[in-house]
Amino acid sequence: MTQYFLGQGKMFIASRDSAGNPKAQRWLGDVSAAKIGLKTDNVKHKESYSGQRATAKNIVVGKEATIDMTLMEISQDNLCLAIYGKSSSIASGSVTGEVLPLALVAGDRVSLKYIKVSTVVITDSTPVTPLVVSALKYDVDADFGTITFKDVTGLVQPLKVAYTHAALDNVSVFTAPQPEVFLRYEGINLAEGNAPIVLEMYKVNTDPLKDLALITDKLADMNISASILIDNTKPVSDEFGQFGRILQVTPIP
Structure with missing residues (x-):
């Protein structure tokens, strides 16, 4: 049977403990766009006997996963994530x-x-x-x-x-190390009766903020890219994998 996807949902973030498990999760607020990308590094061999120089072997020698998010809520916690900052409250x-x-x-x-x-x-x-x-x-x-x-x-x-x-809220720039976090997407598939879908990414390194429009004629957003890393604290298994997993309800025939 055919199955389509049109998603909306919430993105949650958590720091990781020493065993690689997520701590308490925080909602990132309104995330207007989120997408993941998968890429492989390949070694290709072209044959030399047919006169076509056709690819005869394609060997995967590396794997890469990324996520891009657009955060609409410029909260103190989100700013800390975006600018590698530390927050403080000034009485x-x-x-x-x-x-x-x-x-x-x-x-x-x-x-x-x-x-x-x-x-x-x-x-x-x-x-x-x-x-x-x-x-x-x-x-x-x-x-x-x-x-x-x-x-x-x-x-x-x-x-x-x-x-x-x-009293003031303060966020300093480039005062914290690169975040290493757990990300969890909890969404609904509008194309399939609002069926729930979950994506977990076990170990994620966020890049610093790409840009923040300070003078604009529309609501400002924060575009953040991140690398989804292999998590060696997770077992090599078909169910969980070492990068992440996607959970969705089995469709009814």
């Missing part, structure tokens, strides 16, 4: 004595260490009793944590800033 708090660059002039714009700031106070470096800079001499963009100076006449630089900031 709301106050900053005193943050030093601004030297030689500022009217019209210069500087950014603070944090964003979403409030109660900004600027002082100069006048000895003994620093001068509190009038708020008329600068503009503050509280959301982005920037200051634009309108007048610096008579101020002794460097200028110093005190302020408070909101």
Whole structure:
């Protein structure tokens, strides 16, 4: 009987323990596209007796599997996966004595260490009793944590800033090693009555983010490619294999 496939579903990710088993799984959120690819490396021999130089032997000497995913949810955890980053939560708090660059002039714009700031106070470096800079001499963009100076006449630089900031989420870039994870696709086949289908990939190395559109006229996404590696912690068996497996319900004749 014929069997077609039109899939939708969820992609889950998990770190692996020392035995190669997946730990608790996390849903990657809305994944708008996902596809796997299989490839072999071959050694070919062409015969030399027929006058056609036809291929007489094709020997598979290597195997390669990949997966490409498009992640729509730019969450903190997904960003860590995409940019090899580490996440941290920055509690709301106050900053005193943050030093601004030297030689500022009217019209210069500087950014603070944090964003979403409030109660900004600027002082100069006048000895003994620093001068509190009038708020008329600068503009503050509280959301982005920037200051634009309108007048610096008579101020002794460097200028110093005190302020408070909101709680923030932080993800650093290229501070974590390449992830080695377990991936599991749980989908439904819309072409066959929403029959369930599962794809498990035991050992996956993700590549860093290909691109993230920062200025765009549509929802940004994250395109991630990964290599599906052989997992020697899994037995060589027809049921499980050492790369992964696909599970689906036996169709009713």
